[in-house]
Amino acid sequence: MKNIDDKTKRKIILAGGVVISIMLIAMIGSQFQNSNTSDLKILNQENQASNVNVDSAGKEEIKVEDIEITGQELTDNGSIDTGTEQKIQGDVSEKTDYTQKQLTDSTQKPNGEKVESATSVEHNGVANQQTPYKETDTVQGGTTNSKGQTYLPGFGWVENSGENQGEIAEDMYENGNKIGEMD
Amino acid sequence: MKQVVKALMLILIISTLLVPMTVFAVGDGNIDSGGGGTGQGTSKNKWSVGYDGVRVTVVRASDHAVVTIPIDLTNIKPPSTIFHFGKVSKLQYNSEVRLRPILGVYAYFNPAKPIPTIINKSGGNNIEAIKSYFIDEQVIRSIASLTGMNFNMLVNGEYKLLLEPIAYYTFEGVMIASTATEAAMYDEQTNGKLRYNLGTITHQNLPLAMFLETGDLGYSAWSGALHGKRTNQEIKIYLGIGIVRFKGEEPEVPVISTYDYKYRVGTDVITAVTVSGGQSNPDNPAQVKFDIAGAVYTVGNVYYPSGDSQIAWVKWRTPSTPQEIKVTVSVQGSGSIAKSQLSVKIVDLDKNPPPNPVADDKNASFINASIPQRIEKTRADWSIWKPWWHEYWVWHSTGKNSGYWCDHGWWEFELNRYYASLSADMSIKCDDKNPTAKGRTMKSGYGINETVTASLSSNQSSAVTYPQNAVSYFPEFQYMTYWRLLERTQGGTAPIFEFQKNKYSTYKNRTHFTPIWMPDGKYTVNTWIIDSWTPSGMLAMNLTDSLTIKGSLWDDWHIAPLNP
Numbered sequence: 001m002k003n004i005d006d007k008t009k010r011k012i013i014l015a016g017g018v019v020i021s022i023m024l025i026a027m028i029g030s031q032f033q034n035s036n037t038s039d040l041k042i043l044n045q046e047n048q049a050s051n052v053n054v055d056s057a058g059k060e061e062i063k064v065e066d067i068e069i070t071g072q073e074l075t076d077n078g079s080i081d082t083g084t085e086q087k088i089q090g091d092v093s094e095k096t097d098y099t100q101k102q103l104t105d106s107t108q109k110p111n112g113e114k115v116e117s118a119t120s121v122e123h124n125g126v127a128n129q130q131t132p133y134k135e136t137d138t139v140q141g142g143t144t145n146s147k148g149q150t151y152l153p154g155f156g157w158v159e160n161s162g163e164n165q166g167e168i169a170e171d172m173y174e175n176g177n178k179i180g181e182m183d
Numbered sequence: 184m185k186q187v188v189k190a191l192m193l194i195l196i197i198s199t200l201l202v203p204m205t206v207f208a209v210g211d212g213n214i215d216s217g218g219g220g221t222g223q224g225t226s227k228n229k230w231s232v233g234y235d236g237v238r239v240t241v242v243r244a245s246d247h248a249v250v251t252i253p254i255d256l257t258n259i260k261p262p263s264t265i266f267h268f269g270k271v272s273k274l275q276y277n278s279e280v281r282l283r284p285i286l287g288v289y290a291y292f293n294p295a296k297p298i299p300t301i302i303n304k305s306g307g308n309n310i311e312a313i314k315s316y317f318i319d320e321q322v323i324r325s326i327a328s329l330t331g332m333n334f335n336m337l338v339n340g341e342y343k344l345l346l347e348p349i350a351y352y353t354f355e356g357v358m359i360a361s362t363a364t365e366a367a368m369y370d371e372q373t374n375g376k377l378r379y380n381l382g383t384i385t386h387q388n389l390p391l392a393m394f395l396e397t398g399d400l401g402y403s404a405w406s407g408a409l410h411g412k413r414t415n416q417e418i419k420i421y422l423g424i425g426i427v428r429f430k431g432e433e434p435e436v437p438v439i440s441t442y443d444y445k446y447r448v449g450t451d452v453i454t455a456v457t458v459s460g461g462q463s464n465p466d467n468p469a470q471v472k473f474d475i476a477g478a479v480y481t482v483g484n485v486y487y488p489s490g491d492s493q494i495a496w497v498k499w500r501t502p503s504t505p506q507e508i509k510v511t512v513s514v515q516g517s518g519s520i521a522k523s524q525l526s527v528k529i530v531d532l533d534k535n536p537p538p539n540p541v542a543d544d545k546n547a548s549f550i551n552a553s554i555p556q557r558i559e560k561t562r563a564d565w566s567i568w569k570p571w572w573h574e575y576w577v578w579h580s581t582g583k584n585s586g587y588w589c590d591h592g593w594w595e596f597e598l599n600r601y602y603a604s605l606s607a608d609m610s611i612k613c614d615d616k617n618p619t620a621k622g623r624t625m626k627s628g629y630g631i632n633e634t635v636t637a638s639l640s641s642n643q644s645s646a647v648t649y650p651q652n653a654v655s656y657f658p659e660f661q662y663m664t665y666w667r668l669l670e671r672t673q674g675g676t677a678p679i680f681e682f683q684k685n686k687y688s689t690y691k692n693r694t695h696f697t698p699i700w701m702p703d704g705k706y707t708v709n710t711w712i713i714d715s716w717t718p719s720g721m722l723a724m725n726l727t728d729s730l731t732i733k734g735s736l737w738d739d740w741h742i743a744p745l746n747p
Contacts (some may be wrong), residue, residue, distance in 0.1 A: 153373055180319075
C-alpha cells in the first residue's frame with residue numbers, strides 16, 4: 001500500500017463507496033418489492049383538471065354482485081337466563097391438564113406435536129407471540145381464486161364489481177363566506 | 184484512515200436518503216414515519232398520511248332521515264382493488280343496517296382544491312380547518328350539486344350535513360376505505376384483528392378526527408379521552424361524526440330521559456350494561472352483579488379482550504305494581520361500567536281504557552289525527568366474546584437430557600354474533616254481533632274485534648323475551664287519550680293478542696265500540712306491540728288496520744206504531 005499514492009487511494013475509496021451504496025440501495029429497495037399492495041399515488045390535481053365531470057345524471061347504475069359471507073349460524077350458546085346466577089354464554093373449555101410424562105418428553109410437545117430436537121429457551125427469554133384475536137382466516141387477504149373473487153379477511157370471497165367512479169368536483173373550494181355552523 | 188471513514192459515512196447517509204419512505208402500522212399500530220416495518224407482515228398493515236376523506240350525508244333535522252345518497256370526498260384516487268362498505272351513514276348503521284363489503288365500484292369525488300387534512304398522523308385532529316371548509320358557502324353549494332339537493336332547501340334550516348371521516352388503509356394486504364363506524368363494525372367481524380394491527384388509525388386517529396362538542400341528531404357530545412384507542416362501542420355511539428347546521432338552527436340536544444329503562448308491570452325484561460377496561464378472561468373474569476329490588480343477580484362468563492368491551496345483561500320479572508326502582512350494578516374482577524346505578528320506571532298500561540260509550544255522545548268538532556310515530560325497532564344485534572386458550576409450548580432445559588415443557592400461551596377471543604328479529608301483523612273486523620255489517624263496512628256505534636299476531640326469531644333464545652304486550656290506540660281519541668291494553672290469548676314464540684273482554688258489552692265480547700258520532704270514512708286502529716326484550720334494547724312495532732264506517736247505529740232503528 002505504501003506504493004500507492006494519495007490520489008490513487010482516493011479513487012479506490014470513491015469507487016468502493018459507489019459500489020457499496022449501489023448494493024445498499026438494491027438491498028433496501030428489494031424489501032419493498034414483495035408488498036401485496038401497490039403504493040398509491042396522491043392525485044395530481046393539475047393533471048386531472050381536464051377530467052372535470054361533475055354531472056352524475058348519466059351515471060350507470062352500480063351493480064354489486066352478491067358475496068359469500070363466511071359465518072357460522074349460531075344456535076343457543078349454553079347461557080343461563082333464569083334465577084339469580086345467570087350466564088351470558090356457556091362455560092369456556094378449561095385448559096388441558098397434561099401428565100408429568102407429557103411435560104418432560106423432549107421428543108414431542110404435550111399436545112402431541114412431534115419435535116425433532118427441542119430448543120431450550122430461558123423462561124424469561126420467551127418472545128411475546130401473543131395475538132388477542134382468534135385467527136379465523138385461512139386465506140391471505142387479497143388472494144384471488146379461480147372465479148376471480150378476492151379474499152377479504154373477516155368476510156371471505158368477494159366479487160370484483162368493476163372500476164371505481166371517481167370524478168373531479170371542480171366547483172368545490174372555499175369562497176370565504178361561512179354560512180353554516182359546526183361545533 | 185479518518186478520511187476513509189468519513190467518505191464511507193457520507194456514502195451510507197446518501198444511500199439511506201435515497202430509499203423511499205413509507206408509513207407502516209405494525210402490530211400494536213404504531214403509525215409513525217421513519218422507516219418501514221420490521222418483523223412479520225409489516226407491509227400488510229399500513230396507512231399513509233393523506234389517505235383520508237369525508238363522507239357527507241344530508242339529513243332531515245325533524246326525523247333524522249337520510250334524504251340523499253351519501254358522497255365521499257377525498258384527495259386521493261383509490262385503486263379499483265379497494266374494498267369498501269357502500270355509501271351508508273352512521274345514522275343508518277345505528278338503525279341496525281349491517282356491514283356489507285364491496286370490492287371495486289367505489290364512487291368518490293376529488294375536490295379541485297384539496298380538502299383539509301382530516302386525519303393527522305400525530306393523533307390530534309385538524310378540526311378548525313375542517314370546520315372552516317365545511318361551513319363555507321361554495322363548498323356547501325358544491326355538496327348540494329353533487330348530492331342532487333337544492334341548495335336553498337339544504338340551507339333553509341330543515342336539513343343538516345352529517346360528516347364522517349374516512350381512512351384508506353391496507354389491512355392484511357388489502358386496501359379498505361371505511362368510516363370510523365365501519366371500522367368498528369369491521370373490527371368485530373375480524374374478532375379484533377383490525378384493531379390489533381391498525382388500531383392507532385382505525386380506533387384512535389380516525390374516530391377522534393371528528394366528534395361532537397354539542398349533542399345533535401340523537402348523538403351525544405364526546406367527553407371522553409382525546410388520546411388512545413377507543414372501543415368499538417365508543418366509536419359506534421360517539422365518535423367519527425361532525426354535524427353542520429344552517430340558519431342559526433340550534434343543535435337538537437339528545438333527550439335525557441329521567442329513566443334508563445321503562446318497563447311494564449308483570450313483564451319479563453332484560454337490563455344490560457357494558458363492561459370494559461383491562462381484559463376479562465377465565466383466569467381473571469369479570470362478574471356483574473345487579474341488585475334489583477332486594478334481589479341480587481350475578482351474571483358470569485362475561486369476557487372481552489384488552490381494549491374492548493362486552494354487554495352483560497340480566498333477565499328478570501318486573502313487579503305487578505307500578506313503581507320506580509334503582510338498580511345497582513357492580514363489577515367484580517377486571518372491568519368497570521360507566522353507570523353503577525340505573526333508574527327503572529315500571530308502569531301499568533291497563534289503567535286507561537276508553538269510557539263507556541253512550542247513545543247521545545256527540546263530537547261535532549272531531550278532526551282525524553295522524554298516527555303518532557311510536558318507537559319502532561324490529562331487529563337487534565349483539566355479540567359475545569368467547570375466549571379460548573392458545574397453547575404456546577417452550578422447552579426449558581434443566582440439564583443434559585432433562586427439561587420440561589412450559590406453556591407460555593395466552594387467551595384469544597372470537598366474537599360470536601347474535602340477533603333477534605320481530606315481525607307482527609294485526610287485523611280488525613266487524614264484531615260478530617253486528618247485525619248490519621257488510622264485509623269490512625259497518626255503521627258507527629257497533630263494535631270491532633282485533634287480532635294481533637307476532638313472531639320473534641333469534642339465534643340466542645335465552646337472551647330474548649317474546650312480545651308480551653300490545654296496546655291499541657283509536658282515532659276518536661286522537662290515538663292518545665285512551666287506549667286498550669290487549670290480552671295475550673296465546674303465549675310462546677308466536678303470541679296472539681286480542682282486546683280484553685269488554686265489561687260494557689252485553690255479551691262480554693272482546694270488543695271496542697266505535698263512537699256513534701264517528702263520521703263516515705276510514706276507521707283506522709293503531710297497535711303498538713312492545714316488550715320483546717333483547718340485550719340491545721326493546722323490539723317494538725307499529726301496526727295499523729282499517730275498516731270503513733258508513734252510516735250510524737241509529738239507521739238500524741225506526742219508530743212505528745204497534746199494530747195500527
